[in-house]
Amino acid sequence: MEILLEIKNLMVFFENALALNDLSLEIPTNEIVGVLGSNSAGKTTLMNTVSGLIIDMKKKEDRRGGERINVLGEIRFEGEDITNIKPSERVKRGIVLSRERHPIFKDSDVLENLKIAGYLRKGKEIKEGIDFAFNLFPALPELKKRKAGLLSGGEQQMLSIGMALVAKPRLLLMDEPLLGLSPFLQAKLAKSIKGILEQGITVLVTEQFARPLIPVIHRGYVIENGMLVFSGTREELSDNPEVKSAYLGV
Ligand SMILES: Nc1ncnc2c1ncn2[C@@H]1O[C@H](COP(=O)(O)OP(=O)(O)OP(=O)(O)O)[C@@H](O)[C@H]1O
Ligand SMILES: [Mg+2]
Incomplete structure (x- = not known):
């Protein structure tokens, strides 16, 4: 099993x-890996650390003389140590974050937003990326000319994921993509995530x-208070009584 992303003793x-407390995770190439955790478990912090956003947050805080942010441990992507490289460089390498309530350019329309998201890519690749996003979310092409700020929550979520896809990830990071969606849309989005995997992401x-x-x-x-408390295959997760009651609602 080839490991795409390796997180070692992250604090x-x-x-x-x-x-995050001494967290170690391995993300194999061509898999969908879930991180389950309740409020303030550390999910967003993990995503910000893998995408490198935490480096920007830290710089900003240091400049302001605000709270001190410290990151220890190691992150390796395709075998290389990326712990200290900046977010834009990580995007170029293929690590792209789709944030929950991603900052979308509200006064620009859907198509413009998708084009902006491809700023690091060539024209032809942007077009391919947009086609891929439109294929995955067939509701999006009809909204092409709609201002992003006027989209519903679910539509914004699709746009946000579409924008991440235009950046052509090798590793797509999704922070709570199902949040706030109806059960119907949640099931649809879960299927779309499978479609994303099928594109080699x-x-x-x-x-x-x-x-x-x-x-x-x-x-x-499964993480609680920044610590790993359980890990396993889908079957192991769905067979574990504690995981079932805490995260699967059964
Ligand atoms: N910028 C920050 N300054 C101080 N504490 C922070 C900051 N960001 C996160 N935290 C703290 O770190 C812990 C993990 O927060 P994080 O946002 O990563 O959790 P989460 O799992 O994403 O939660 P949620 O489900 O509510 O989105 C929390 O205790 C939170 O208060
Ligand atoms: Mg969060």
């Missing part, structure tokens, strides 16, 4: 508070209530 401190996805995701993930990690 993230906000001042003296430990948001490895997916790391966080979720709090993971039932709709279970059918599509290969394996999952």
Whole structure:
């Protein structure tokens, strides 16, 4: 099994508070891996650390003289140490984050947003990326000319994921993509995540209530208070009584 992303002994401190505590995870190439955790478990911090956004947050805080952010441990992508490289360089290497409530350019229309998202790519690749996003979310092409700020929550979520896809990820990071969607849309999006995998994109996805995701993930990690408390294949997760009651609502 080839490992695309390896997280080793990751610790993230906000001042003296430990948001991630000695976390080690492996994300195999061409799998969908879930990270399950309740509120403030550390899901977003993990995504920000893998995407490198935490480096920008830290710089900003250091400049302001605000709280101290510290990251310890190691992140390796395709065998290379990327712990200290900046977010835009990680995007170029193929690590792309689709954030929950991603900052979308609200006054630009859907198509313009998708084009902006491809700024690091060539024209032809942008077009391919947009076609791929439109294929995956057939509701999007009809909204091409709609201002992003006027989209519903679910439509914005699709646009946000579409934007990440235009950047042509090798590893797509999705932070709670199902949040706020109806059960119908959740099931649809879970299927789309499978479609993303079929395009050769490895997916790391966080979720709090993971039932709709279970059918599509290969394996999952459960974190509580920034610590790893359980890891296993989809079957192992869905057979574990504690995981079932805490994250699957059964
Ligand atoms: N910028 C910050 N400054 C201080 N503490 C922070 C900061 N960001 C996160 N934290 C703390 O780190 C812990 C993990 O937060 P994080 O946002 O990663 O959790 P989460 O699993 O994404 O939660 P949610 O389900 O609510 O989105 C929390 O205790 C949170 O208060
Ligand atoms: Mg979060």
